[in-house]
Amino acid sequence: MKYSLSENDVHDLQQKAKKVRLDVIQMISKAGSGHPGGSLSCVEILVTLFAKVLKHGPEIKDWNKRDHFHLSKGHVCPTLYSLLAHAGYFPVEELGTLRQIGSILQGHPHAKTPGVDAPSGSLGQGISIACGMAVAGKADKAGYSVFTLLGDGELQEGQVWEAAMFAAQYKLDNLCLIIDNNGQQIDGAIKDIMSPYPIDEKFKAFGFHVSNVDGHDIPALYDAFKTREEIKGKPTVIIAKTVKGKGISFMEGNLAFHGRATTDEETKQALKELDE
Amino acid sequence: MTEMLMAREAYGDLLVELGTENKNIFVLDADLSSSTKTSKFAKKFPQRFINCGIAEQNMINVAAGLAVAGKTPFVSTFAIFGSGRAWEQIRNTLAVGKLNVKIVVTHGGISVGPDGVSHQSLEDIALMRTIPEMKVLVPCDAPEAVAAIRAAAEISGPVYVRLGRPKVPTIWKETRFTIGKAQLVNQGNDVSIVACGIMVNEALNAAKILSIKGISAEVINMGTIKPLDGDILLTSLRKTGCVVTCEEHSVIGGLGSAVAEFLSQNHPVPQYFIGIKDRFGQSGDPEDLMVEYQLTAEDIAAAAEVVMKKK
Numbered sequence: 134m135k136y137s138l139s140e141n142d143v144h145d146l147q148q149k150a151k152k153v154r155l156d157v158i159q160m161i162s163k164a165g166s167g168h169p170g171g172s173l174s175c176v177e178i179l180v181t182l183f184a185k186v187l188k189h190g191p192e193i194k195d196w197n198k199r200d201h202f203h204l205s206k207g208h209v210c211p212t213l214y215s216l217l218a219h220a221g222y223f224p225v226e227e228l229g230t231l232r233q234i235g236s237i238l239q240g241h242p243h244a245k246t247p248g249v250d251a252p253s254g255s256l257g258q259g260i261s262i263a264c265g266m267a268v269a270g271k272a273d274k275a276g277y278s279v280f281t282l283l284g285d286g287e288l289q290e291g292q293v294w295e296a297a298m299f300a301a302q303y304k305l306d307n308l309c310l311i312i313d314n315n316g317q318q319i320d321g322a323i324k325d326i327m328s329p330y331p332i333d334e335k336f337k338a339f340g341f342h343v344s345n346v347d348g349h350d351i352p353a354l355y356d357a358f359k360t361r362e363e364i365k366g367k368p369t370v371i372i373a374k375t376v377k378g379k380g381i382s383f384m385e386g387n388l389a390f391h392g393r394a395t396t397d398e399e400t401k402q403a404l405k406e407l408d409e
Numbered sequence: 410m411t412e413m414l415m416a417r418e419a420y421g422d423l424l425v426e427l428g429t430e431n432k433n434i435f436v437l438d439a440d441l442s443s444s445t446k447t448s449k450f451a452k453k454f455p456q457r458f459i460n461c462g463i464a465e466q467n468m469i470n471v472a473a474g475l476a477v478a479g480k481t482p483f484v485s486t487f488a489i490f491g492s493g494r495a496w497e498q499i500r501n502t503l504a505v506g507k508l509n510v511k512i513v514v515t516h517g518g519i520s521v522g523p524d525g526v527s528h529q530s531l532e533d534i535a536l537m538r539t540i541p542e543m544k545v546l547v548p549c550d551a552p553e554a555v556a557a558i559r560a561a562a563e564i565s566g567p568v569y570v571r572l573g574r575p576k577v578p579t580i581w582k583e584t585r586f587t588i589g590k591a592q593l594v595n596q597g598n599d600v601s602i603v604a605c606g607i608m609v610n611e612a613l614n615a616a617k618i619l620s621i622k623g624i625s626a627e628v629i630n631m632g633t634i635k636p637l638d639g640d641i642l643l644t645s646l647r648k649t650g651c652v653v654t655c656e657e658h659s660v661i662g663g664l665g666s667a668v669a670e671f672l673s674q675n676h677p678v679p680q681y682f683i684g685i686k687d688r689f690g691q692s693g694d695p696e697d698l699m700v701e702y703q704l705t706a707e708d709i710a711a712a713a714e715v716v717m718k719k720k
């Protein structure tokens with residue numbers, strides 16, 4: 134790998150990932166509903182992005198002076214909310230209000246949440262929004278990058294491929310897609326329902342720089358993110374191989390936890406596992 | 410206590426019955442079969458179940474192709490995606506082609522709860538009602554859903570059926586559903602309350618509140634929004650002279666609008682619209698949201714008193 138993190142950095146990011154997982158479990162169990170599986174599969178991706186790649190922070194008010202992240206697979210917003218809270222966009226105590234009436238933390242991302250620029254929750258639309266943001270950045274010669282996280286089931290939406298064609302046509306080298314390739318959607322394994330494979334060959338054919346990584350390997354993710362900064366004239370997609378429900382033994386690869394909260398008993402067990 | 414049932418659960422069971430009776434029936438879903446309950450059909454008839462993945466627009470036109478080839482496709486997903494994401498496909502292909510496709514959606518309305526605005530469809534009745542050839546059914550409970558979907562299966566052409574997410578009390582007592590025919594569910598003289606979906610139960614509770622105050626409210630279950638039952642409205646409004654319409658939907662373009670379009674041309678009366686007042690939904694417990702968006706029996710009873718003063 135060309136780019137590497139210090140051992141200290143890796144350790145620090147792993148601790149952050151653990152903290153995010155704790156938040157996710159607690160938030161969703163308190164809310165009584167939500168999507169833990171896909172929230173847990175993208176933890177390392179987003180922790181690495183937010184801590185080491187994305188130039189951002191509530192103190193940067195000028196749109197053109199920061200990078201942008203849009204969560205296209207909006208149902209996994211607890212992970213995003215945890216990262217935003219710890220980055221200082223809003224008080225950490227707000228995490229306990231997820232999905233409650235009047236909360237700034239809606240069941241799917243909403244622009245009333247500090248740190249969230251555009252709504253999501255309807256799959257397949259985020260990549261187009263990210264394209265628009267990338268085009269604006271180029272028009273203003275702002276130099277920022279736009280990142281967006283998609284689910285692998287989400288790739289089934291035709292709009293994703295309309296936007297992929299667009300991104301290559303307009304040479305959006307300031308755009309980076311990340312696919313959370315956990316292999317599962319609601320009704321089953323993506324390969325059984327409506328296979329998007331081979332994902333990498335498809336994006337290559339669409340004109341993308343493609344990078345395949347282990348989505349739980351923080352140094353590998355870091356290398357993929359840094360390498361893309363050198364790519365000129367084409368958009369990048371990072372295909373991150375992940376495990377749905379990662380980090381909690383009884384949730385890993387378990388379809389049931391796509392869209393249900395843990396019971397009190399399961400929450401205790403999950404928190405215990407994260408404590409070890 | 411009345412029995413609490415999920416209309417979508419009953420829909421899943423009905424699909425298995427319909428699929429047994431009619432080998433032409435195909436069921437399509439877009440990765441929500443465990444929520445829409447088409448999974449029951451999928452289990453029984455895997456060869457006639459088509460999971461389209463998360464691709465609603467493609468699903469609608471695949472159904473169109475099946476219908477052109479003589480099959481009877483049932484298409485299911487959440488109301489927001491089934492009506493909104495694929496609206497133009499529905500309009501330009503299903504409806505223009507008068508194709509025999511039944512769109513049965515679940516998770517209509519604000520009672521979807523914690524998933525919030527992106528998943529709460531408050532505009533679908535309006536979206537579907539404006540399309541020529543489209544019939545729009547909004548049953549009030551599980552038995553009416555079963556009867557309404559059966560009736561939809563018996564006719565040719567596109568039909569949109571809107572079901573909800575939560576368990577609802579059983580109200581419906583009929584044996585057959587006739588498309589375009591509403592039911593009188595409570596007789597009264599002072600005010601007509603016209604409701605659809607889960608609001609029929611709220612309307613009946615409102616009638617109870619009003620009766621304590623000595624006000625006699627007539628309640629009509631308008632299970633078909635299009636074609637609208639004008640006869641029942643005329644009979645009721647000639648007697649009561651004012652109306653409250655109640656829907657778990659925007660007050661723009663839904664049941665209230667349909668009733669107003671009819672009455673303003675045939676028997677103008679004062680009307681009060683209970684519904685979502687040009688707002689988006691949000692996350693929350695369904696019961697809290699019903700209060701926040703003024704959709705409760707108390708809200709309906711108060712509206713009845715207001716509208717009666719305008720007679």
Ligand SMILES: Cc1ncc(C[n+]2csc(CCOP(=O)(O)OP(=O)(O)O)c2C)c(N)n1
Pocket residue numbers: 168170171172174206208254255256257283284285286287288313315317318319377391439440441463490494
């Ligand atoms: C347009 C649209 N259709 C359907 C849904 C309902 N839905 C929410 S999550 C989901 C499955 C997503 O699978 P994937 O993209 O693989 O996400 P992950 O596995 O990361 O949770 C579906 C179908 C939606 N949110 N948007």
Ligand SMILES: [Mg+2]
Pocket residue numbers: 284285286313314315316317318
């Ligand atoms: Mg997935």
